[in-house]
Amino acid sequence: MKSDQVKGTIFSELDDQRVLQELDMEAFEEQFKTKSQSPPVDLGTLKKKMAQKTPSGASLMEPNKAKNLAITLRKECVAASDICSAIETYNQQALSLDFLELLERFIPTEYEMKLIQTYESEGRSLDELSEEERFMVRFGKIPRLSQRISTLTFMGNFPESIQSIQPHLNAIIAASMSVRSSRKLKEILEIILAFGNYMNSSKRGPAYGFHLQSLDLLTDTKSTDRKQTLLHFIVSIIQEKYPELQNFYTELHFLDKAALGNQTL
Template sequence: MTPDELYFVPPDPVNPPTISRRKIEIPVEKVIGAVNSLDLKVLSLENVELLQRMVPTEQETKTYKEYVGSKKNVNLLTEEDKFLMQLGKVERISTKLIIMSYIGNFFDNIHFITPQIHAIISASSSVKSSKKLRRVLEIILAFGNYLNSSKRGPAYGFKLQSLDTLLDTKSTDKRMCLLHYIVDTIRNKFLDLLNFESELMYIDKAAVVSLENIMTDVHELEKGMELVRKEAELRGKERHNTVLKDFLANSEEKLRKLKADARSAQESFRECVEYFGESPRTVDANTFFSLLVRFARTFKVADQENEQRRRLELAALEALNKPSDEVMKRNKLNQKKQQEAVINELKCKTRLVQEKKLLHQDDVYNGALEDILLGLKSEPYRRADAVRRSQRRRIDNNRLSRTMEELEL
């Protein structure tokens, strides 16, 4: 039975050594050989990280040694205890695992840190050399001095944190803030400054980078490289030392260049913030560049809101002038409708005359209306050439009587 004092129970029950041991599907002898030779081909980075969490402490290693020294039956230990006891026999196992993790992650760390350093260098240089940003800040300072002229003397500068307060000063109707008025003035008087953010290169990338964290990461890489050098010196001309020699030959120059770039980023950022009256000790890169990113964004939004306000005002002005134009259009339409009605009436009368619905003057006689009404009862509609018999008889009689009178005359 495994003694209680030797049964390893980790402080974190979520990740016990039993689960970690099952993830490492390699015999313990092969694991120990890979650790001693720093062989990342046999032992993957994931397995190295698992082993770093499983390495027994000094007290646990001492307990295992006492158990073996007392000549107790080792077979009574659990598989996890046997595995941990074998790991405890490896000299400087913690240092070797740290070196393996450092070697396996070194180039990824270089590729991760390098773009951040370049972003700070480029952003610092572009902000410091931007003429348009400087002129915009001069206009803001002029507005501030004008607003405070009755309270105090003119100011020669302001903290960049004050850019966030431009949204707080609003008009009496709360529709416009000071930034809206400044942006409107720049659009009307200094149109070339509207795109000042185009000169601020990489500030969005530098805004998410901490220069302090970069310098810490570079320092940790230096410490890891020093550990690798000491391990290489300690091994001397051993057969397993080729791994360290090859790594040092490929990585030391890259680390030196990274350190030089990091110092350059520090210097560029220092010159930039001091140019704007800030101190690199009190403001970090992400804070400084985030402020400029916010200002450029709110500046653009204010310009868009001004443009929308101008369109609404123009539409309202057109709405005030619209009624008179509408009345004129309505009058013209009514006049046109009246003209069309008169024309239609004339056309209708002409058509009715042609269809005998209206009679010519020669066709009118005494009793004609009565004949038409009587005829409509039995024959509402008739052909254009159709004529009532009574009407035809009377017409013929009238014509005959006129002819006789003419003959008598």
């Protein structure tokens, strides 16, 4: 920058300072002050203005949950009262399965139920609440709500579940009929029962049958010399006295499929 330009700038600044001293800046500031220059607003006044802009309704739900509930209710296009009535009467046809599964996420928490109880105990009107909150109040009063929704969900899934497990059920039924009709297996069980009655004769009278889980005792019961189990002893007796029963397993069918199906179920 040239020297004359520098001098001109300095003189301009000096002139500005002189002019500022001769002008009434208070009148200028009053007429042209910006918002940032405005005097601070009284805190009490600000609170009153905020209260006027804020809805008077109470909040019984977390905002995001209320928003998601509103979206869910719009999807089903069923009145809130009809939804609650369907759950109370187990009306499976009134509500879709997908909607029921979504509703499970909106079961009121213990904290939300306390908020509802407090709100009602104060005698406040439901009209102050949003549509979603009014639904939550009605929804939360359904007895055993969680169990009812679970039951309805189970009922809705039942046909598909039956179709899925039917092959396994058929295998189990077929295997059960095979076991029941096996003559050789029945005779083996009679031999086991005879030994059991003999061992327990001093404790109680003869039994006419035993539970299947009692067969586990055959491997747990050992001889006095601890060299063999009761199962091994009975096997040796069958091989010696009843050799025709050794191939009893040939009368049993579908056992592998039944065992696989039982694990799946």
